[in-house]
Amino acid sequence: MNSTQENLQFRKVYIVGLGPGHKDYMIHGAINNLENVDVIIGFKRAIESLDSIKNNKKIVNKLSEILDYMRENKEKDISIVASGDPCFYGVSNYIKNNYEDKIEVIPGISSYQYMMAKINxxxxxxxxxxxxxxxxxxxxxxxxxxxxxxxxxxxxxxxKLCKKLIENNIKAEVTVGENLSYNDERIIKGSPQELENMSFGELTVVYINRVFGFRGSFATTKA
Incomplete structure (x- = not known):
């Protein structure tokens, strides 16, 4: 086996979970990986959250572009970044089903894990x-x-989900988290009737609890 073949054999592809968004919630293993690979690739939102990581970065607009880049750059160690945990409705399943070589996944804290911890x-x-x-x-x-x-x-x-709960006469306590871990984070709890006419960001986490019924409203922002 010549040196070129040896290098190709040990090149790696990683899928790295970035956590809910803020760098404080990235695990150490993810940070160490991103600082040492040849290139980091991902969607704009994920790449823009990595200002603290000084390395080569590539923004893509669709998943197929990631596959194309991986196949065209097999001589490089590549990390594909994704928010939250890539194994929870993330990119890992798509990549695994469409890429023929070995992939290593580095997990991240999911946005729902973060919110549930915040509200205890x-x-x-x-x-x-x-x-x-x-x-x-x-x-x-x-x-x-x-x-x-x-x-x-x-x-x-x-x-809209609260409206569906009301239409189906479901009594519950609803907690909504938006922009989780960012400076403009907001977590608000209320009944479906209280939340049905409120406006929220596009990417949120909704927790519906029917165990206790409704225990009262609250709203928090990140200090």
């Missing part, structure tokens, strides 16, 4: 779902589980 609520036995471009059986899952946690998008925003 256990998430064991909760249903975990994503409405990012998906049509989950939202009401069915809410009725089936006393606790459910959802990643939302513009189409399935927290206010």
């Amino acid at each position: 609520e256990s998430w064991q036995n909760s249903f975990l779902g994503s409405l990012h471009g998906r049509e989950e059986e939202f009401i069915e899952k809410v009725k089936s589980y006393e606790k459910s946690i959802w990643l939302t998008d513009k189409k399935n925003s927290p206010d």
Whole structure:
């Protein structure tokens, strides 16, 4: 085996979870990886959150561009970055199913883990779902589980989900977290009736708790 073949054999591709957003919530292993690979690749939001990492970075607009770059640059160690944990409705499944070589995943703190810690609520036995471009059986899952946690998008925003809860006469306590870990973070709790006419950011986490009924409202911002 010549030296070129040896180098190609030991080149690696990583998928690195960045946590909820702020650099304080990136694990040490992720930071160490990103400082030492040849190039970091990801979507604009993820790349722009890495100002503290001084390394080569490439912004892509769609997942297929990541695959193309990986196949065209097999001589490089490449880290694909993604917010939250890449194994929870993240990029890892897509890459694994479409890339033929070995991949190593470095996990991150999911946005729902961050929020549940902030409000000091256990998430064991909760249903975990994503409405990012998906049509989950939202009401069915809410009725089936006393606790459910959802990643939302513009189409399935927290206010629209609250309207669905009201239409189905579901009594619950709803907690919404937006811009989690960033300076403009907001976490607000209320009944569906209190939240149905409020405006929220595009990417939020919604926690629906039917265990206690409604225990009262609150709102917090990051200090």
